[in-house]
Amino acid sequence: MxxxxxxxxxxxxxxxxxxxxxxxxxxxxxxxxxxxxxxxxVDLDTLGSIVEALTRLTGQPVTPNDLLEVIETPAPLExxxxxARAWLTADLAPNLEPxxxxxINPDTLGKAVxxxxxxx
Numbered sequence: 001m002x003x004x005x006x007x008x009x010x011x012x013x014x015x016x017x018x019x020x021x022x023x024x025x026x027x028x029x030x031x032x033x034x035x036x037x038x039x040x041x042v043d044l045d046t047l048g049s050i051v052e053a054l055t056r057l058t059g060q061p062v063t064p065n066d067l068l069e070v071i072e073t074p075a076p077l078e079x080x081x082x083x084a085r086a087w088l089t090a091d092l093a094p095n096l097e098p099x100x101x102x103x104i105n106p107d108t109l110g111k112a113v114x115x116x117x118x119x120x
Contacts, residue, residue: 003038005069006050010035015057024053038069 010017017035021028026049034042034050047064054062 001071001073003040003069003071004034004042004067005038006067007035008069009067013058019057020053023057024049
């Protein structure tokens with residue numbers, strides 16, 4: 001997973017979100033939200049404004065890549081624990097014989113339960 005971690009970059013460079021707001025001209029809510037928690041999505045114009053503002057604030061070239069964070073997630077079956085592997089690979093659904101309904105037709109047992117809306 002890749003996410004935009006502006007907050008981490010700001011901390012590393014000792015830049016406050018307030019300074020980024022002033023330099024970028026972006027809405028304070030936008031900058032503070034992006035600085036508070038990593039984002040999975042961002043508008044490209046917003047990202048461009050942030051990169052340009054950070055380049056001016058740091059005096060160094062900043063690219064979107066400088067603001068990205070790669071989060072690696074382990075594969076589901078990567079485990080060395082034999083008990084865990086046994087549970088993950090176990091066939092827990094045994095083959096059952098079909099249920100004998102006898103003389104009853106299961107299609108005539110009743111209607112499915114549905115949630116209805118009441119209008120007031």
